Amino acid sequence: xxxxxxxxxxxxxxxxxxxxxxxxxxxxxxxxxxxxxxxxxxxxxxxxxxxxxxxxxxxxxxxxxxxxxxxxxxxxxxxxxxxxxxxxxxxxxxxxxxxxxxxxxxxxxxxxxxxxxxxxxxxxxxxxxxxxxxxxxxxxxxxxxxxxxxxxxxxxxxxxxxxxxxxxxxxxxxxxxxxxxxxxxxxxxxxxxxxxxxxxxxxxxxxxxxxxxxxxxxxxxxxxxxxxxxxxxxxxxxxxxxxxxxxxxxxxxxxxxxxxxxxxxxxxxxxxxxxxxxxxxxxxxxxxxxxxxxxxxxxxxxxxxxxxxxxxxxxxxxxxxxxxxxxxxxxxxxxxxxxxxxxxxxxxxxxxxxxxxxxxxxxxxxxxxxxxxxxxxxxxxxxxxxxxxxxxxxxxxxxxxxxxxxxxxxxxxxxxxxxxxxxxxxxxxxxxxxxx
Numbered sequence: 483x484x485x486x487x488x489x490x491x492x493x494x495x496x497x498x499x500x501x502x503x504x505x506x507x508x509x510x511x512x513x514x515x516x517x518x519x520x521x522x523x524x525x526x527x528x529x530x531x532x533x534x535x536x537x538x539x540x541x542x543x544x545x546x547x548x549x550x551x552x553x554x555x556x557x558x559x560x561x562x563x564x565x566x567x568x569x570x571x572x573x574x575x576x577x578x579x580x581x582x583x584x585x586x587x588x589x590x591x592x593x594x595x596x597x598x599x600x601x602x603x604x605x606x607x608x609x610x611x612x613x614x615x616x617x618x619x620x621x622x623x624x625x626x627x628x629x630x631x632x633x634x635x636x637x638x639x640x641x642x643x644x645x646x647x648x649x650x651x652x653x654x655x656x657x658x659x660x661x662x663x664x665x666x667x668x669x670x671x672x673x674x675x676x677x678x679x680x681x682x683x684x685x686x687x688x689x690x691x692x693x694x695x696x697x698x699x700x701x702x703x704x705x706x707x708x709x710x711x712x713x714x715x716x717x718x719x720x721x722x723x724x725x726x727x728x729x730x731x732x733x734x735x736x737x738x739x740x741x742x743x744x745x746x747x748x749x750x751x752x753x754x755x756x757x758x759x760x761x762x763x764x765x766x767x768x769x770x771x772x773x774x775x776x777x778x779x780x781x782x783x784x785x786x787x788x789x790x791x792x793x794x795x796x797x798x799x800x801x802x803x804x805x806x807x808x809x810x811x812x813x814x815x816x817x818x819x820x821x822x823x824x825x826x827x828x829x830x831x832x833x834x835x836x837x838x839x840x841x842x843x844x845x846x847x848x849x850x851x852x853x854x855x856x857x858x859x860x861x862x863x864x865x866x867x868x869x870x871x872x873x874x875x876x877x878x879x880x881x882x883x884x885x886x887x888x889x890x891x892x893x894x895x896x897x898x899x900x901x902x903x904x905x906x907x908x909x910x911x912x913x914x915x916x917x918x
Contacts, residue, residue, distance in 0.1 A: 515902030521822030532584040539781035540587035543788030544597040557790025570603035572813040598628040608640040626666040629675040643684040685772040687716040692747040695737035706754045725904035764892040779842035845882040
């Protein structure tokens with residue numbers, strides 16, 4: 483994202499209107515993301531051999547759900563056991579392909595979809611990964627209906643130390659509106675399931691969402707009070723991120739999303755959680771040091787495996803095919819299932835790091851100077867200067883740190899980043915429908 487401070491010489495920190503700054507940040511982030519997320523079909527669908535000794539993460543995507551939520555834009559399909567078992571078999575073959583390229587991953591994140599939809603296949607896949615890679619931390623996503631004693635035991639035996647549960651809200655009316663009540667039960671039932679999972683894993687994370695159209699501040703306050711009473715290890719409170727293709731569905735089912743009220747919701751979340759939690763990212767709150775859903779913050783490079791996954795290696799972003807049958811067929815032929823790729827310039831890589839690292843609250847300029855062997859200010863001075871002028875950043879030595887005001891600026895930018903990714907996923911799905 484390019485921010486030119488010369489465009490804002492009329493701003494004075496004491497008098498500029500926060501809403502105007504937020505709208506400009508949102509507009510600029512949206513515009514730049516549309517450029518960055520233009521993937522192209524590579525002539526040869528290959529992943530480069532490992533080029534760094536930095537810690538790397540392995541992201542594994544499981545695209546199956548029992549039912550599909552209307553607001554979700556991740557690559558997911560309705561669960562079919564026969565297809566899922568074939569898929570997991572191909573997934574394990576792709577995992578071995580990365581080992582043959584010399585990769586050695588330190589962390590594992592399994593997302594979806596619902597990764598626990600076939601717990602035996604998931605366990606076999608994780609066990610393989612632990613056998614061939616030096617994995618030190620394992621995060622797995624799940625839904626409330628999969629919080630069972632048998633699943634807990636299997637996941638623990640597989641070495642999972644962080645379980646991330648998609649809850650979104652405990653309000654029954656809102657659960658019904660977003661079509662989760664009949665799938666996962668009432669808010670009261672979900673609370674009981676979360677309580678049963680407490681203390682089993684090193685970190686139990688609860689995913690929540692703020693700024694649903696029918697959500698009110700009192701509803702948000704009650705959700706926050708419930709989380710505080712549960713004393714969960716970690717809370718990730720996402721802003722609602724609606725892709726272009728899901729806007730019509732959201733409007734019909736819930737109403738129009740009003741992004742202007744997002745700050746008041748975010749301020750309420752921060753004010754209620756910070757006395758008991760600390761920021762792991764601008765929207766993740768932890769009691770202790772722990773891994774997070776946004777692994778892009780802690781890992782500078784990551785491989786994306788599975789249909790519809792996205793990876794970032796050696797300055798290139800790439801996406802696997804969204805066609806599950808095509809994914810399986812290519813893997814069985816020993817072909818990397820890459821459908822799109824984008825090579826980032828040095829300036830684009832620096833802006834990516836600027837966004838991701840500061841989302842994790844701070845950016846060490848010396849680290850970037852050493853990694854890229856260039857002077858960072860030469861490329862990032864417009865962004866750094868702009869955010870310092872509007873009170874979003876402060877400089878402590880050679881480390882940039884988000885201010886309280888800057889935390890919400892980064893929520894806005896990451897929201898637009900993930901909406902951009904969701905729009906890219908929608909484009910891939912549209913291509914797939916056209917092909918079929």
